[in-house]
Amino acid sequence: MRSIGRFLFWDYPRASWQYDVMVALILCFIFLTPREIFRDQPKAPSIVMLHGGVWIEPQKLANVPEAQRAQRAAAVINERYKTHVVITSVEPIYDDSEQEIKGYMAFLKP
Numbered sequence: 001m002r003s004i005g006r007f008l009f010w011d012y013p014r015a016s017w018q019y020d021v022m023v024a025l026i027l028c029f030i031f032l033t034p035r036e037i038f039r040d041q042p043k044a045p046s047i048v049m050l051h052g053g054v055w056i057e058p059q060k061l062a063n064v065p066e067a068q069r070a071q072r073a074a075a076v077i078n079e080r081y082k083t084h085v086v087i088t089s090v091e092p093i094y095d096d097s098e099q100e101i102k103g104y105m106a107f108l109k110p
Contacts, residue, residue: 046059047076047077047080047081050105052108053108054077054106054108055103055104056076056090056104056105056106057103058101058102058103060073060104061090061104069104070090073087073090073106074087077106085109086108087109088107088108090105092104
């Protein structure tokens with residue numbers, strides 16, 4: 001029981017073989033655990049400046065009427081990039097089956 005308590009409370013002196021084994025176990029856990037287990041995937045930015053326009057994630061313009069999309073898109077872009085842009089049009093981008101909106105492309109006034 002004492003050895004389990006020492007293991008749990010890390011009661012081994014540095015440079016002992018027990019300490020080295022514990023460090024090795026921790027490093028193995030960090031570097032060998034697949035990312036999928038913790039669902040830790042890199043997330044792309046929700047607003048991306050492209051040549052001729054800006055890609056906006058669908059959540060940023062969800063439930064915004066079509067007539068107000070350009071105004072809301074300009075507000076979102078201005079907030080993200082700390083600038084003042086004028087939007088000429090906002091077009092939804094659909095997936096291959098044309099059922100789900102994958103994002104919006106906002107075209108800027110040159």
